[in-house]
Amino acid sequence: MSDLPLGFFARLRLALRAFGRILSDGAFAAGILRLERGELAGAVAPAAVAEPSKPLLRDTAPDSALQLLALLQREGRFVDFLEENVGAYSDAEIGGAARVVHEGCRKVIRDYLQIEPVRAEAEGARLTLAAGFDAAAVRLTGNVVGQPPFTGALMHRGWRVTEIKLPKLAEGHDVRVLAPAEVEL
Amino acid sequence: MSEARYAVGIDLGTTHCVMAAVDLVASDRDDVVEGIEVVPQLTAPGSVEERTMLPSFLYLPHPDELRVEDRVLPWDKPQPFVVGELARAMGGRTPIRLVSSAKSWLCHPGVDRRAAILPVEAPEEVARVSPLQASTRYLEHLRAAWDHQHPDALLANQEVVLTVPASFDPAARELTAEAAAAAGLSHLVLLEEPQAALYHWILAAQGEWRKQVQVGDIILVIDLGGGTADFSLIAVTERDGSLELVRVAVGDHILLGGDNMDLALAHAVRAKLAAQGIQIDPWQLQALTHGCRNAKETLLGDAKVEAAPVVVPSRGSKLIGGTLRTELTRAEVTQNLVEGFFPVVEAAARPASRARAALTKIGLPYAQDAAMTRHLAAFLRRQVDATRDLEGFEDRSPDETTFLHPTAVLFNGGVFKAPPLLARTLEVLNGWLEGEGAPPVRLLEGADLDLAVARGAAYYGHVRRGRGVRIRGGTAKSFYVGVESAMPAVPGMEPPIEALCIAPFGMEEGTQAELPPQEVGLVVGEPVRFRFFGSSVRRADHVGGVLEQWAPDEVEELEEIEATLPAEGRQPGEVVPVRLHAAVTEVGTLRLEAVPRVGAETWKVEFDVRGER
Numbered sequence: 001m002s003d004l005p006l007g008f009f010a011r012l013r014l015a016l017r018a019f020g021r022i023l024s025d026g027a028f029a030a031g032i033l034r035l036e037r038g039e040l041a042g043a044v045a046p047a048a049v050a051e052p053s054k055p056l057l058r059d060t061a062p063d064s065a066l067q068l069l070a071l072l073q074r075e076g077r078f079v080d081f082l083e084e085n086v087g088a089y090s091d092a093e094i095g096g097a098a099r100v101v102h103e104g105c106r107k108v109i110r111d112y113l114q115i116e117p118v119r120a121e122a123e124g125a126r127l128t129l130a131a132g133f134d135a136a137a138v139r140l141t142g143n144v145v146g147q148p149p150f151t152g153a154l155m156h157r158g159w160r161v162t163e164i165k166l167p168k169l170a171e172g173h174d175v176r177v178l179a180p181a182e183v184e185l
Numbered sequence: 186m187s188e189a190r191y192a193v194g195i196d197l198g199t200t201h202c203v204m205a206a207v208d209l210v211a212s213d214r215d216d217v218v219e220g221i222e223v224v225p226q227l228t229a230p231g232s233v234e235e236r237t238m239l240p241s242f243l244y245l246p247h248p249d250e251l252r253v254e255d256r257v258l259p260w261d262k263p264q265p266f267v268v269g270e271l272a273r274a275m276g277g278r279t280p281i282r283l284v285s286s287a288k289s290w291l292c293h294p295g296v297d298r299r300a301a302i303l304p305v306e307a308p309e310e311v312a313r314v315s316p317l318q319a320s321t322r323y324l325e326h327l328r329a330a331w332d333h334q335h336p337d338a339l340l341a342n343q344e345v346v347l348t349v350p351a352s353f354d355p356a357a358r359e360l361t362a363e364a365a366a367a368a369g370l371s372h373l374v375l376l377e378e379p380q381a382a383l384y385h386w387i388l389a390a391q392g393e394w395r396k397q398v399q400v401g402d403i404i405l406v407i408d409l410g411g412g413t414a415d416f417s418l419i420a421v422t423e424r425d426g427s428l429e430l431v432r433v434a435v436g437d438h439i440l441l442g443g444d445n446m447d448l449a450l451a452h453a454v455r456a457k458l459a460a461q462g463i464q465i466d467p468w469q470l471q472a473l474t475h476g477c478r479n480a481k482e483t484l485l486g487d488a489k490v491e492a493a494p495v496v497v498p499s500r501g502s503k504l505i506g507g508t509l510r511t512e513l514t515r516a517e518v519t520q521n522l523v524e525g526f527f528p529v530v531e532a533a534a535r536p537a538s539r540a541r542a543a544l545t546k547i548g549l550p551y552a553q554d555a556a557m558t559r560h561l562a563a564f565l566r567r568q569v570d571a572t573r574d575l576e577g578f579e580d581r582s583p584d585e586t587t588f589l590h591p592t593a594v595l596f597n598g599g600v601f602k603a604p605p606l607l608a609r610t611l612e613v614l615n616g617w618l619e620g621e622g623a624p625p626v627r628l629l630e631g632a633d634l635d636l637a638v639a640r641g642a643a644y645y646g647h648v649r650r651g652r653g654v655r656i657r658g659g660t661a662k663s664f665y666v667g668v669e670s671a672m673p674a675v676p677g678m679e680p681p682i683e684a685l686c687i688a689p690f691g692m693e694e695g696t697q698a699e700l701p702p703q704e705v706g707l708v709v710g711e712p713v714r715f716r717f718f719g720s721s722v723r724r725a726d727h728v729g730g731v732l733e734q735w736a737p738d739e740v741e742e743l744e745e746i747e748a749t750l751p752a753e754g755r756q757p758g759e760v761v762p763v764r765l766h767a768a769v770t771e772v773g774t775l776r777l778e779a780v781p782r783v784g785a786e787t788w789k790v791e792f793d794v795r796g797e798r
Contacts, residue, residue: 067232074229080504089505096510100498103479172254173231180230182278182500 066175076104118158192646196639200411201238203639226269230255243284244272287319292357297795324368346642351377351435355775356792375773379406379417382597385641386631405591409598412442432658434571441552450477480513485603532617659691667716684732688767697768701729710757
């Protein structure tokens with residue numbers, strides 16, 4: 001077995017798999033208990049410990065979030081729309097503005113991201129999840145008991161980004177300016 | 186120089202440029218490795234994206250307008266100007282600093298194309314550029330984009346095919362070649378855009394094209410771009426048992442395109458808003474034009490939709506309160522676009538031309554009649570004899586035909602993405618044909634209306650190496666110089682002008698015309714100018730032939746040509762008899778030389794592009 005430390009997502013998947021199996025498999029749970037007490041130390045690499053020893057959270061860089069927000073504002077007036085008090089307007093007025101937002105934001109989403117449903121089945125269809133399914137991509141809800149394969153109804157197809165290509169930013173470009181103020185001379 | 190690895194096609198368009206390439210090493214005759222080249226460009230301050238099109242706009246920012254770091258491109262140091270998408274966006278807000286339609290200016294006979302005149306509306310402090318410089322900037326950008334992505338195969342070492350409208354006159358072609366040379370494109374060939382579109386059709390058909398046309402076909406190419414309409418006729422002939430294509434005629438230069446259509450719709454909607462008491466400013470008109478274009482695409486793309494909303498967002502941050510909402514109906518689109526630009530007209534229709542208003546300011550000579558179908562009718566009627574002398578076509582134009590009958594049609598340009606416009610054009614054309622008992626045209630299906638010209642141009646670079654069928658045809662005009670006729674002077678009357686043919690119709694690239702027997706006099710040390718003429722219908726004239734009179738439709742006056750004999754070894758003021766010699770260069774431009782009676786020396790005769798008529 002390799003001694004290389006696993007990456008965060010690999011560990012997360014492992015932890016989630018182990019979590020499910022601890023609940024469903026008594027013998028496996030007992031083994032994990034021994035491992036956790038240190039009784040199996042040396043037999044299995046410590047990296048296989050199910051729970052991370054310290055919280056592994058990271059701050060995401062705000063640049064691409066702000067860049068996307070600026071694109072949504074530029075093409076779809078997204079920030080303008082959210083910052084307005086929609087309570088003061090009729091639905092017809094909001095509808096007119098919503099077209100600007102919808103058209104522009106959809107253009108941004110289509111131009112810069114490839115988005116596809118996680119599940120190809122129609123919503124409402126019944127489907128079966130085999131053991132080892134990706135719990136990050138499929139969320140179980142309701143009567144979550146027993147062991148896989150799980151059978152249930154697809155309530156939401158989910159969305160997954162398969163490709164993202166944002167514009168390149170110049171070094172020194174201030175991404176915090178979502179839209180410059182405009183002054184007409 | 187190393188052998189070119191790629192043939193690169195560049196569509197230097199009025200509204201946008203596209204670049205495509207064929208990998209010459211990886212391709213063989215029918216298996217062509219080709220594709221569109223993306224062009225990194227600024228799309229917002231400090232933001233660079235790869236796009237398939239480079240909008241042909243040049244923006245000249247104020248020094249305080251754009252920070253240096255927000256003008257950075259993946260190559261080179263930041264330039265004091267902006268090209269492409271960001272230029273177009275900034276120009277929408279500040280039109281006085283925007284150069285647009287440089288290509289149309291490049292062939293505008295009324296202005297000096299080498300003088301810094303653009304933007305026309307710019308205030309004094311803006312450092313203007315010439316139409317030639319603007320075109321050079323676009324080509325420099327494309328070259329930098331290419332070199333950035335192909336550092337081991339620089340564009341200067343590749344074979345570049347640059348497209349020009351078929352209707353470009355010799356001076357505009359020469360200026361285009363000059364811009365390319367200034368941008369460092371050293372292996373250059375010019376190709377007419379409708380031909381490039383047909384090459385793309387051949388490429389896309391992957392060898393099957395021979396089954397879709399036959400000997401005797403006359404293909405009409407209608408290329409309606411953002412700013413210009415361009416027609417060509419290409420005949421299918423046979424030589425040594427295989428099909429051959431001959432371009433037999435090209436149309437006049439018509440400044441009429443898709444942008445005119447979007448603007449027409451925007452004005453219609455603006456009038457509608459004005460009737461409701463809502464005035465819109467120029468910024469909003471731009472947004473309205475954009476909105477109308479989208480609404481038009483919705484309406485023309487789906488026959489079930491009766492009206493599409495058009496929304497003009499507020500300029501301020503109050504989006505909901507300030508947004509104007511209106512709609513574009515099917516009836517409005519039909520009336521303004523289908524009936525306005527593609528009306529059903531007789532085959533005998535001719536474009537209306539009203540007397541020009543006094544020129545108070547310089548502007549582009551836009552087509553005075555917006556009806557594309559009338560321009561098409563006039564073109565086909567003028568070219569009724571285009572195939573008369575072509576082998577195998579002798580019986581194709583009996584005396585009762587009043588216009589040339591095409592048998593197939595190929596559409597190109599973004600305008601024809603709208604099925605109703607394409608259908609209407611076919612309907613009108615087939616109506617004319619039916620009127621003379623001819624069968625309807627076949628539609629040659631060719632996808633990629635926006636990108637076909639660049640891809641076809643790159644493919645032409647491949648074909649030129651003997652790896653495919655070439656469209657023959659040569660120059661689409663015969664050329665003449667004006668000489669004063671030898672008749673006694675009459676006071677108060679200009680001596681009549683005769684036209685001396687110096688270049689016959691259909692001169693191929695890299696060929697020379699013979700020397701005319703007639704001589705003209707050049708004055709040593711002084712520029713001497715000659716009137717210069719071209720004809721797109723006089724196919725049979727030979728070098729040395731003299732026209733004493735001609736029909737107004739038959740011969741058009743082009744820009745003057747000018748020759749200067751250096752004074753070395755001669756007396757200034759001495760008159761030297763010379764003969765004018767025409768050649769078509771390998772690049773595809775017309776070259777005129779003055780050849781004296783004695784001595785081996787020749788002098789180049791320049792096209793006068795200074796617009797001093």
